[in-house]
Amino acid sequence: MRLAEAWRVALDALRANRLRSGLTMLGMVIGVGAVVILVALGTGTKNEVQAQVEGLGSNLLLVVPGQVSLNAAPAVSRLDQSDLDAVIRVAGDRDRVAVSLTSGENVRAGKEQVFTSLLGVLETTPKVFLRDVRAGAYLTRTDVETGRRVAVLGSSVARTLFGERDPVGQQVTIAGVRFRVIGVFAPLGQSLGVDRDNEVHIPLSTAQRLLATKRVDAFAVKAPDAETIDRLGRDIVAELQRRHPDEEFSAVTQEQILGVLGDILGVLTAVLAAIAGISLLVGGVGVSNIMLVSVRERTREIGLRMALGARPRDIGLQFLLEAVLLTTIGGLLGIAFGVGASLATAALSPVPAALTWWSIALAFGVSCAVGIVFGVVPAQRAGRLDPVVALRTD
Amino acid sequence: MTGDAAIEAIDVARTYALDGVSVSALRGVSLTIAHGEHVAVVGPSGSGKSTLMHLLGGLDQPTSGRLRIGGRDVAGLTPAEMAHLRNATIGFVFQSFHLLSRTSALDNVALPLVYRGQGARERRERAALMLERVGLSHRIGHKPNQLSGGEQQRVAIARALVTEPAVLLADEPTGNLDQATGAAVLELLEQLNTAEGVAVVLVTHDREVAERARRQITMRDGRIVDDSAAADGAGTGPVTGDASGEVPR
Ligand SMILES: Nc1ncnc2c1ncn2[C@@H]1O[C@H](COP(=O)(O)OP(=O)(O)O)[C@@H](O)[C@H]1O
Numbered sequence A: 001m002r003l004a005e006a007w008r009v010a011l012d013a014l015r016a017n018r019l020r021s022g023l024t025m026l027g028m029v030i031g032v033g034a035v036v037i038l039v040a041l042g043t044g045t046k047n048e049v050q051a052q053v054e055g056l057g058s059n060l061l062l063v064v065p066g067q068v069s070l071n072a073a074p075a076v077s078r079l080d081q082s083d084l085d086a087v088i089r090v091a092g093d094r095d096r097v098a099v100s101l102t103s104g105e106n107v108r109a110g111k112e113q114v115f116t117s118l119l120g121v122l123e124t125t126p127k128v129f130l131r132d133v134r135a136g137a138y139l140t141r142t143d144v145e146t147g148r149r150v151a152v153l154g155s156s157v158a159r160t161l162f163g164e165r166d167p168v169g170q171q172v173t174i175a176g177v178r179f180r181v182i183g184v185f186a187p188l189g190q191s192l193g194v195d196r197d198n199e200v201h202i203p204l205s206t207a208q209r210l211l212a213t214k215r216v217d218a219f220a221v222k223a224p225d226a227e228t229i230d231r232l233g234r235d236i237v238a239e240l241q242r243r244h245p246d247e248e249f250s251a252v253t254q255e256q257i258l259g260v261l262g263d264i265l266g267v268l269t270a271v272l273a274a275i276a277g278i279s280l281l282v283g284g285v286g287v288s289n290i291m292l293v294s295v296r297e298r299t300r301e302i303g304l305r306m307a308l309g310a311r312p313r314d315i316g317l318q319f320l321l322e323a324v325l326l327t328t329i330g331g332l333l334g335i336a337f338g339v340g341a342s343l344a345t346a347a348l349s350p351v352p353a354a355l356t357w358w359s360i361a362l363a364f365g366v367s368c369a370v371g372i373v374f375g376v377v378p379a380q381r382a383g384r385l386d387p388v389v390a391l392r393t394d
Numbered sequence B: 001m002t003g004d005a006a007i008e009a010i011d012v013a014r015t016y017a018l019d020g021v022s023v024s025a026l027r028g029v030s031l032t033i034a035h036g037e038h039v040a041v042v043g044p045s046g047s048g049k050s051t052l053m054h055l056l057g058g059l060d061q062p063t064s065g066r067l068r069i070g071g072r073d074v075a076g077l078t079p080a081e082m083a084h085l086r087n088a089t090i091g092f093v094f095q096s097f098h099l100l101s102r103t104s105a106l107d108n109v110a111l112p113l114v115y116r117g118q119g120a121r122e123r124r125e126r127a128a129l130m131l132e133r134v135g136l137s138h139r140i141g142h143k144p145n146q147l148s149g150g151e152q153q154r155v156a157i158a159r160a161l162v163t164e165p166a167v168l169l170a171d172e173p174t175g176n177l178d179q180a181t182g183a184a185v186l187e188l189l190e191q192l193n194t195a196e197g198v199a200v201v202l203v204t205h206d207r208e209v210a211e212r213a214r215r216q217i218t219m220r221d222g223r224i225v226d227d228s229a230a231a232d233g234a235g236t237g238p239v240t241g242d243a244s245g246e247v248p249r
């Protein structure tokens, strides 16, 4: 029998039982659709995290006391100004080093008030991180060295406090002390779950006075290039270790952060895909079941075809193609459904979803494979029927 | 004579194993069907007529004895080879027609050609010719449920002949038809036998029908108890030039 003929026979058989074929396909539609959607969500999230981490700047090294771990609370810092000077010495250039002293504070302007992250920083911040000032200017070295009470507002802080008015030159009150606004950041959005537009930067020295502390919390160092970044990290950690022998420090690169987050998201995606895979398995079992019923129902037809010259493999092929058609048509509908749902999710909700060709190709391949795997037993059973017995069946 | 026979059975037996008990449906049957012969097989129910037809048609393998179909010994043939042999040599007509219900008369008739790998156009042309031959040109597109019993059996006969088989095996072809319709179907079979030279082996309960055949075989308890050919001298009936015994491989 010609293959084209076998396809036609299989398609006719499916058409003859539309409702049953449709219901059997539904299992595949759901399974394949779920795989496509979940892979799109996983990929979208991964892409977004990557964009956020890369959006910080390039060749960044984050230096913090204690271990970098996602489930441990950040260690309390014992670092101070002299450590900052030491790190700048190791880095070789003040412009490569950013520092922060962070505290949650209320900021007021007139009747408006907002709770923000207050960061005491150096004037080097925009040289280390990618940060644009939309209006006014950033802090200067003089601001930092003389401890001026000047502030640069994040875009959402500016909007809450001043609405459409220009905040530059206006006064704000931070922890009861008056500051002059000298600049406003361009909006940045979320980064790793933190609203980076809800920040206020003031000079480090001013912040230390305001918070009555000498400490700094963390450093960020921009390496000249990707090759030197690991050695620079080790040098800085070694220097800090020498200065504080009974404490631990860590330096992590963006790549390491991406690696850790990527692993977590990868596992998450795999788990979700496996759950979706189970529904594919259930769909496949449904196909197998229906095909066995179909073989039984059509035993007489099988006997007749054999009497007329169909070989066991012709009969087997007919039923195998029927199973493959069920799963691939179901799979294609599932892909359409998954692609549609992913596009709708990406367009209509803040949840990221990114379609990849490989996941669609994989879903299609898996659909075919499910048809073959779950169709092969019913097909063999059909092909092995004894024509005399089959013809007598009623 | 042996080389020319369409089907040749020598001491063929068929035993069924049923729950550990063996039932002998055929107990040593020898017979030769020559090309172009017209044979009627009669005998009481359960005497092994259908079992014999299954063996002669290559649907089943004998438990013992030798069986040659179209010049080919069936011993040791795989199911695929048997299928090929059936397609090349045998046409079946069943009591219950066995037409595909969702398929037109034309495509039912063309079905055996599908398993020869013939293209759709060629199949349809040949099938249309066969339907014309059995007088059903006007029913080409009809589904079986739109046809009378007699018409359905004529479609089945057209299907059996579309492959130009050496032998047409008809197991009680009129069993599901009324008297008049049955007679018409039998007449058609006789006519095809004479005109096309296809050997016809017909199982029937009807003595009168059997008498119209040139050769009658009577069975009882899995044995041939009477064969008119043995009396008249073996190998009656015309032998066609087309000894389609050779199975194209
Ligand atoms: N598949 C089978 N299994 C067991 N016994 C069978 C089978 N087919 C036929 N027989 C038995 O073989 C005998 C002959 O049957 P069959 O050839 O159908 O007779 P007929 O067609 O002459 O009525 C019967 O006794 C029947 O019960």
Ligand SMILES: [Mg+2]
Residues within 6 Å of the ligand: B049, B050, B051
């Ligand atoms: Mg019978």
